[in-house]
Amino acid sequence: MGHPIMFDDVDPILAQVRSRALALPEATEKIAHGRPTFRCGKMFAMYGGSRKGQTRLHLDSALLFIPDPSEREALVQDGRFFVPAYVGAYGWLGIDLADDRDWDEVTELLDASFRQIAPKRAIAVLDA
Numbered sequence: 798m799g800h801p802i803m804f805d806d807v808d809p810i811l812a813q814v815r816s817r818a819l820a821l822p823e824a825t826e827k828i829a830h831g832r833p834t835f836r837c838g839k840m841f842a843m844y845g846g847s848r849k850g851q852t853r854l855h856l857d858s859a860l861l862f863i864p865d866p867s868e869r870e871a872l873v874q875d876g877r878f879f880v881p882a883y884v885g886a887y888g889w890l891g892i893d894l895a896d897d898r899d900w901d902e903v904t905e906l907l908d909a910s911f912r913q914i915a916p917k918r919a920i921a922v923l924d925a
Contacts, residue, residue, distance in 0.1 A: 800831035858895035862910035
C-alpha cells in the first residue's frame with residue numbers, strides 16, 4: 798500500500814509552483830510520499846510537508862527546497878522559513894505559501910534549489 802495522496806490537484810498555489818518548477822530545463826514532476834515533487838534527476842522541490850518535530854501538523858501549501866548555501870543562514874534567520882521534517886537534516890528549508898506568496902521570490906528559490914542538483918547541461922540551458 799502506497800502513501801495516500803496529500804494534495805488537491807486543482808490547488809491554485811500548487812498550479813503556480815508547478816508552472817515555475819516545470820519551466821526549468823529538464824524538470825519533471827513525480828508524486829512521492831503522497832506529495833508532488835519536482836526533479837531534474839534528483840529532487841529539488843516538494844510541495845507540502847511539515848516542520849521538523851511537528852510531523853503531525855501538515856503544511857499543505859509549503860514549498861520545500863534546497864537553498865543556495867551562501868543564502869541559507871539569512872533564510873534561517875527570516876521567520877517565514879523553517880526547517881522541514883525529514884529533508885531538513887540534508888539542508889533543505891521550507892516556506893508556507895499559504896501565508897506568503899511573493900511569486901518572484903518563489904521563482905528565485907526554485908532556481909537556486911534547481912542549481913544545487915541539476916546537471917551542468919541543464920544549468921547551461923537555463924543560463925543561455
